[in-house]
Amino acid sequence: MISLNQVFKSFAGTNAVDDVSFSVPEGAFLVLLGPSGCGKSTMLRMLAGLDQPTGGQIRFGDTLVADGQSGFALPPARRNAGLVFQSYALWPHMTVAGNIEWPLKVAKIPPEERRSRITAAMEMLGISQFADRYPGEISGGQQQRVALARMIAPRPRIMLFDEPLSNLDATLRVEMRLELLKVHAASGATSVYVTHDQVEAMTMATHVAVMNRGRIEQFDAPERLLADPSSAFVAGFVGTPPANLIPIADGKWFGTMPDPGLPNVTGHAMVRPETIYLVDKPDPRTLTLTLAEIVPMAGRRLVTGIADGIRITAISDDANRIPPELHFRLPAAPAAIFDREGNRIS
Amino acid sequence: MTIPLRRLGSPLARHGLTIAMAVILIALVAAPLVTILIQTLQPASGAAAWMDVLTGRLSQNLFWRPTANTMIIGLGVAAGCVLLGGFLAWLVVMTDIPGRPAVAFMATLPFMIPSFATALAWGSVFRNGRVGGGGGLLEGLGFSVPDWLSWGMVPTIIVLIAHYYALAFTVIAAALATVNGDLVEAAQMTGASRKRILLGIVLPVVAPAIIAGGSLAFAGAVSNFAAPALLGLPVRMQTLSTRLFGMIEIGQTERGYVLAILLITISAVFLGFGNRILNSRRSFATISGKGARPRRFSLGGARLPLAILAWAICILTTILPILLLLAASLAPSSLSLFSGWSLHYWIGHSDPAFARGQPGIFHNPQLISALTTTVMLGAIVAVAANLLGILIAVALTRQKVPVLSNLVSQMSFLPMLLPGIAFAAAYIALYGAPIGPLPALYGTKLLLALALTAAMLPFAVQTGRATVAQISGDIDEAARMTGAGFFRRLGAITLPLAIRGLAAGLLISFVNVIGDLAITILLYTPTSPMLAVLSYSYASDGFHQFANAVTLVILVISMLATGAATLLHGRRRQNFA
Numbered sequence: 001m002i003s004l005n006q007v008f009k010s011f012a013g014t015n016a017v018d019d020v021s022f023s024v025p026e027g028a029f030l031v032l033l034g035p036s037g038c039g040k041s042t043m044l045r046m047l048a049g050l051d052q053p054t055g056g057q058i059r060f061g062d063t064l065v066a067d068g069q070s071g072f073a074l075p076p077a078r079r080n081a082g083l084v085f086q087s088y089a090l091w092p093h094m095t096v097a098g099n100i101e102w103p104l105k106v107a108k109i110p111p112e113e114r115r116s117r118i119t120a121a122m123e124m125l126g127i128s129q130f131a132d133r134y135p136g137e138i139s140g141g142q143q144q145r146v147a148l149a150r151m152i153a154p155r156p157r158i159m160l161f162d163e164p165l166s167n168l169d170a171t172l173r174v175e176m177r178l179e180l181l182k183v184h185a186a187s188g189a190t191s192v193y194v195t196h197d198q199v200e201a202m203t204m205a206t207h208v209a210v211m212n213r214g215r216i217e218q219f220d221a222p223e224r225l226l227a228d229p230s231s232a233f234v235a236g237f238v239g240t241p242p243a244n245l246i247p248i249a250d251g252k253w254f255g256t257m258p259d260p261g262l263p264n265v266t267g268h269a270m271v272r273p274e275t276i277y278l279v280d281k282p283d284p285r286t287l288t289l290t291l292a293e294i295v296p297m298a299g300r301r302l303v304t305g306i307a308d309g310i311r312i313t314a315i316s317d318d319a320n321r322i323p324p325e326l327h328f329r330l331p332a333a334p335a336a337i338f339d340r341e342g343n344r345i346s
Numbered sequence: 347m348t349i350p351l352r353r354l355g356s357p358l359a360r361h362g363l364t365i366a367m368a369v370i371l372i373a374l375v376a377a378p379l380v381t382i383l384i385q386t387l388q389p390a391s392g393a394a395a396w397m398d399v400l401t402g403r404l405s406q407n408l409f410w411r412p413t414a415n416t417m418i419i420g421l422g423v424a425a426g427c428v429l430l431g432g433f434l435a436w437l438v439v440m441t442d443i444p445g446r447p448a449v450a451f452m453a454t455l456p457f458m459i460p461s462f463a464t465a466l467a468w469g470s471v472f473r474n475g476r477v478g479g480g481g482g483l484l485e486g487l488g489f490s491v492p493d494w495l496s497w498g499m500v501p502t503i504i505v506l507i508a509h510y511y512a513l514a515f516t517v518i519a520a521a522l523a524t525v526n527g528d529l530v531e532a533a534q535m536t537g538a539s540r541k542r543i544l545l546g547i548v549l550p551v552v553a554p555a556i557i558a559g560g561s562l563a564f565a566g567a568v569s570n571f572a573a574p575a576l577l578g579l580p581v582r583m584q585t586l587s588t589r590l591f592g593m594i595e596i597g598q599t600e601r602g603y604v605l606a607i608l609l610i611t612i613s614a615v616f617l618g619f620g621n622r623i624l625n626s627r628r629s630f631a632t633i634s635g636k637g638a639r640p641r642r643f644s645l646g647g648a649r650l651p652l653a654i655l656a657w658a659i660c661i662l663t664t665i666l667p668i669l670l671l672l673a674a675s676l677a678p679s680s681l682s683l684f685s686g687w688s689l690h691y692w693i694g695h696s697d698p699a700f701a702r703g704q705p706g707i708f709h710n711p712q713l714i715s716a717l718t719t720t721v722m723l724g725a726i727v728a729v730a731a732n733l734l735g736i737l738i739a740v741a742l743t744r745q746k747v748p749v750l751s752n753l754v755s756q757m758s759f760l761p762m763l764l765p766g767i768a769f770a771a772a773y774i775a776l777y778g779a780p781i782g783p784l785p786a787l788y789g790t791k792l793l794l795a796l797a798l799t800a801a802m803l804p805f806a807v808q809t810g811r812a813t814v815a816q817i818s819g820d821i822d823e824a825a826r827m828t829g830a831g832f833f834r835r836l837g838a839i840t841l842p843l844a845i846r847g848l849a850a851g852l853l854i855s856f857v858n859v860i861g862d863l864a865i866t867i868l869l870y871t872p873t874s875p876m877l878a879v880l881s882y883s884y885a886s887d888g889f890h891q892f893a894n895a896v897t898l899v900i901l902v903i904s905m906l907a908t909g910a911a912t913l914l915h916g917r918r919r920q921n922f923a
Contacts, residue, residue: 050531077537089528093550102546103536154536 001026001061002047002158002190008055008068009042016042017053018214024207026061029184029191031201031222033237034211040194041162043211047192048083048160049076060158077106082156086163088147090135097122097131100150107154121149124186125179141172145179152183159184161193165200177203198238202226210234232342235270241302243335244271244312253287253330254308261333265345269334276314277329278303278322286327287312294322361750364741368750370734371757374800378772379610379764382603385775395600399608408593408601409608412584416568416612419503419585423567424560426507431514431559434656439522442642443653450519452660457512458908459667460861462572462878463897464505466885467667469576470674470683470894472496477580483670486681497581505573508663510566514559521555522548554623561620565613569765571864576885586612587767587864594771594868603775606768614763668901675894691891707895712880717899720860720877723791727798728855732848734799735806739814762804766864773797773869794869794876801865802855809851813844853911857904 003023009016017039024030032040045051046058046066053068060081065074090099097118104114122128125145130138135146144164151159161180165173181204184191195201201208202222210217210225210233218230222238229235235243249255251264262269282288289305289312296302304313305326314328337345386392399409431453437443438450456464473482474496484491494500525548533543574585584592586609593602645652676687688694694706707713738758742751761769773796778788787793821843825835863878870879877900885893 048535050534075537076535081535083532083535085528085532087528089532091529091532091547091551093553102533102538106536106538106542150532 001059002028002030002192003059004056005059006056007043007046007053007058009039009046009051010054015214017046020056020209020214020216022209022216022219024190026190027188028206029181029193029204030207030209031205032192032194032209032211033196033198033201035196035237038211039214040196040211044083044160044162044192044194047158048081049074049079050083079158080156081158081160082151082154083160084147084151084162084164086166088135088143088167090143090146090150092135095132095134096127096138096146096149099135099146100153103150103154109154117153117155118149121153124152124183125149140167141176144168144176148179148183152187155187155189157189159187159189159191161191163195164193165195165197180204199240202238202240210237229270229336230344232268232270232338232344235336235338241273241313244273244276245269245338246271246312246334247308247310248337254310257287259285259330261331263337263346265337265339267337267339267345268342270336270338271312271331271334273302273313273315275331275335276312278314278316278318279327279329282327283329286329289326289328291322291324291326361745361747363737364745364747364750364754367734367738367741367754368757371738371754371803374796374803375757375760378769378776379760381776382606382772386600386603386607391600392604395604399601399604407584408589409586409605412586412589412605413608413612415499415574415578415583416585416587416609418499419506419574420564420568420612420616422499422503423506423510424564426503427511427514427563428518428556428560430507430511430659431516431563432518432556434511434659435515435519435522437652437656439519439526440643441645441649441652443645443649443656445653445657449656449660452664453515454512455660456509456663458857458904459509459664460572460863460878460897460900460904461505461509461570462576462863462882462885463671463901464508464663464667465501465573465576466674466881466890466894466897467670468501468505469885469890470670472501480679481681483681483683486679486683493581498578498583501577502573502583503567505577506567506570507563508667509570509573510563511663513562513566514556517555517559517562518552521552525551557623558620561616565617565620565763565765568609568613568616569767569864571767571867572882575867575882579886587765590767590771591867594774599771599774599778602771606771609765609768610763613765613768617763668898671894671898671901675891675898677891691895704889704892707892707899710892712875713877713896713899715874716877716880716896719791719874720900721903723795723798723876724856724859727795727802727859728852730795731799731802731806731855732809732851734803735808735810735851736813736848737810738803738807739810742811743814758807759804761801764801766801766862767868769801770797770865770868788869789871791871791874794866794871797865797869798859798862801862802858805854805858806851809847809854812847850911853907857907857911860900861904 001023005021007017007020020043032043034040042051046053049065052071052073053066055068057064057068058066060079063074064072065079066072091102094102100118100121101114104117109117118131119128122131125148127142127145127149130142130146135143138146144167147164164180165176168176177200180193193200193204205222207219208222208225209219212233218225218234220228220230225234225238229238229243232245236245245268247254247267248262248269249266251262252258253262253269279286287307289307292304292306292311294301294303301316301322302313303316303322303326304311305328306312312328316322339345386395398404402408434449434453438446438453443449469482471483472491472495473480474485474491474493475481476493476496481491482496529547529551530543533547538546568585569587571587571591574583575588575591578585579588586605590602590605590609593599593605670683673683673687675691676689677683677685678688678690679685690706692706693708695709696705704710735758738754742755745751773793774788777793777796778786780786787796821839822835825839830838860876861878862876863882866876866879867882870876875883877896881893881896881900884890884896
């Protein structure tokens with residue numbers, strides 16, 4: 001179990017991590033999701049012990065590992081945690097087997113045990129044939145596997161991943177997602193995974209913490225983020241495609257199109273693409289847009305138009321030609337309403 | 347639309363530039379080396395010269411003792427440079443020492459100061475009266491300076507370390523910067539101790555750079571002429587380069603050529619060794635993370651003492667020698683550098699009561715002529731070398747010819763491996779005598795210009811490649827897609843992009859030429875020597891104030907040019923801190 005209590009981290013007066021509290025159970029796969037600079041990597045480094053919080057406490061199980069108030073911090077190696085770096089950070093002067101072995105040597109694990117663990121880790125990741133190669137002599141995907149093998153060989157109870165897939169191409173990324181889940185399941189460890197890619201979060205996580213400007217916007221199961229986003233930021237960040245956020249003012253769409261289904265507020269209404277219908281003729285419940293793009297997806301089409309500089313996407317099932325001028329029929333009521341600051345109202 | 351890319355199908359049009367460059371490089375680089383080899387392989391004279399040098403009665407004095415001295419100097423300087431440069435690199439890259447960017451900048455400067463300037467500055471402090479010409483500052487203060495500190499091996503090694511440690515610093519700092527960050531943090535995650543991370547991760551990863559830095563310093567030190575000549579020759583300490591100079595000077599050219607070949611071999615073996623290690627399969631992996639915040643090792647209580655030490659090293663090797671030279675160029679008595687200052691050595695008229703009637707350097711017609719010769723030659727060589735550099739770069743990227751392209755590339759980098767004085771000897775071997783209808787070039791400025799141009803080629807080709815990369819890359823293609831013609835693109839895209847790099851390349855060549863002594867000492871024209879040669883001959887005649895003043899003139903010109911180059915190159919300057 002990992003639990004955080006009011007954790008802060010400030011660099012030169014600004015809070016990179018701002019009052020973060022959450023807890024995840026043993027064996028969970030937690031994804032820290034957010035745009036670059038949101039504080040997710042700093043969070044991970046504090047979990048690893050490479051950075052210290054300036055406020056709050058971090059506990060692994062019942063063990064206090066860092067306390068920003070007292071300045072106490074357990075050194076990285078005593079947290080029983082492993083970290084996979086974005087750069088992989090393989091030691092270039094050691095072979096693949098050497099890279100996996102070194103942490104075991106440092107941990108004073110006897111040679112026979114080391115050998116069996118190296119073999120097991122390399123077999124699990126399918127890199128046995130590269131045992132004697134140097135990192136400079138294998139491909140990026142293989143290096144990634146070595147980094148994973150090096151991390152799991154000491155059998156950490158907490159596995160930390162810092163955007164591990166961002167240096168791989170699209171196909172390899174899908175393959176490695178499975179590989180990571182396999183490693184996670186086999187180890188039974190708790191994983192914390194940092195990414196800016198919401199697809200990775202949706203496909204791998206048991207828990208997601210959506211972060212923005214150092215704060216947690218929402219901490220939830222992945223499907224809850226989609227079903228019940230707690231802020232406009234979350235609503236616009238997750239989902240493939242993400243939900244539409246359409247500006248409303250005083251109960252009117254775009255401040256001009258009154259709708260009894262809207263509350264009398266100003267902010268954004270969340271409208272899911274699958275609830276918007278593409279129709280041939282304008283009527284009082286349709287928005288008129290200029291066609292921007294059509295993306296075929298799983299036998300359907302995502303049709304995106306632009307009105308007033310805002311992109312709105314609908315899902316269309318028919319295979320007819322799409323005209324340059326679009327008419328989107330809106331649902332009777334939006335799925336959620338956010339105020340000007342992005343807070344959920346209803 | 348068809349583009350007549352290969353309008354002229356003849357091999358000459360397709361390979362013309364590469365062929366032309368190969369011919370020029372053969373004349374500038376390969377031919378002199380082949381000639382010197384052939385001349386020493388002549389059955390009669392050549393064989394005798396090899397015997398004399400290697401096994402004859404004089405071989406101890408001609409070769410073995412100078413070689414032993416050269417090796418001791420090379421190894422001592424390499425070790426010293428790695429220690430000093432590595433220490434500063436560690437401080438700058440890995441620790442929280444105050445003023446890191448300034449130390450990083452200062453530590454690259456000593457290489458800009460010609461080694462004879464540092465050698466003269468050493469003399470102004472540590473010289474003793476043993477070889478005549480008065481003592482230095484320390485003797486003036488009443489200390490008796492032992493010979494080993496005044497002359498010979500120890501001061502030569504110290505002066506060369508002060509000159510070449512900048513090389514080791516640059517190479518090692520770059521390597522440390524790659525290991526600092528993720529690689530060290532990955533090791534910290536395992537719980538390894540600081541010592542274990544240093545010995546198990548940092549040192550092995552940086553080892554290739556340490557060896558490369560050491561081999562660069564070694565090659566520089568064994569090739570150096572100025573320091574052993576100024577500090578060693580007065581007490582008859584010979585190195586291969588001073589011995590080679592002596593042989594050529596007294597007309598025993600065959601023996602000189604043999605020594606040149608041996609010197610080239612020694613220097614090239616060590617440089618090749620360093621290169622091999624740098625390119626081995628264990629060197630650095632390439633994937634980069636998000637610019638990980640480098641971790642600064644906290645020095646705690648040692649912070650201030652180490653900072654003072656680092657600053658002391660930087661100041662002792664850059665500012666202090668220059669200030670000493672300035673004081674020594676003003677002080678009539680070398681025993682008291684800071685009293686009775688006079689501008690005589692700079693602007694005085696000839697006065698029989700003063701400095702044996704020598705006028706100040708600015709009233710010495712030789713200086714004025716040397717000044718113009720040096721600046722002109724520097725400018726011409728810089729332009730010629732960089733022009734060739736660009737043409738060679740174009741030939742290498744645009745006209746790939748099997749074998750020939752590889753040859754051109756190898757030949758253009760070969761001068762990097764050649765000690766200047768040995769290279770100059772090779773030029774005498776080839777161009778010293780008439781070739782067919784061509785007159786002998788020995789003693790002409792043309793020969794000097796050719797040799798210096800060839801010596802600057804490795805830098806120039808590097809600059810040229812960077813420039814051509816701008817011309818032939820996506821950027822140019824993007825402009826081509828707009829339909830802009832060649833000259834339009836040249837003016838609007840290529841030149842504005844390349845101009846900074848080119849100008850910096852020109853200035854670097856210029857500074858290297860005007861500070862060069864190793865090539866000019868053998869090839870200068872007696873009627874109008876270069877400034878560096880003038881300074882050297884003043885110094886060997888015991889007129890230290892004049893030598894110092896001339897050296898300062900060179901330094902001022904260099905600093906102006908370096909300053910300009912830094913300004914132009916500013917954006918690309920590597921930043922370790």
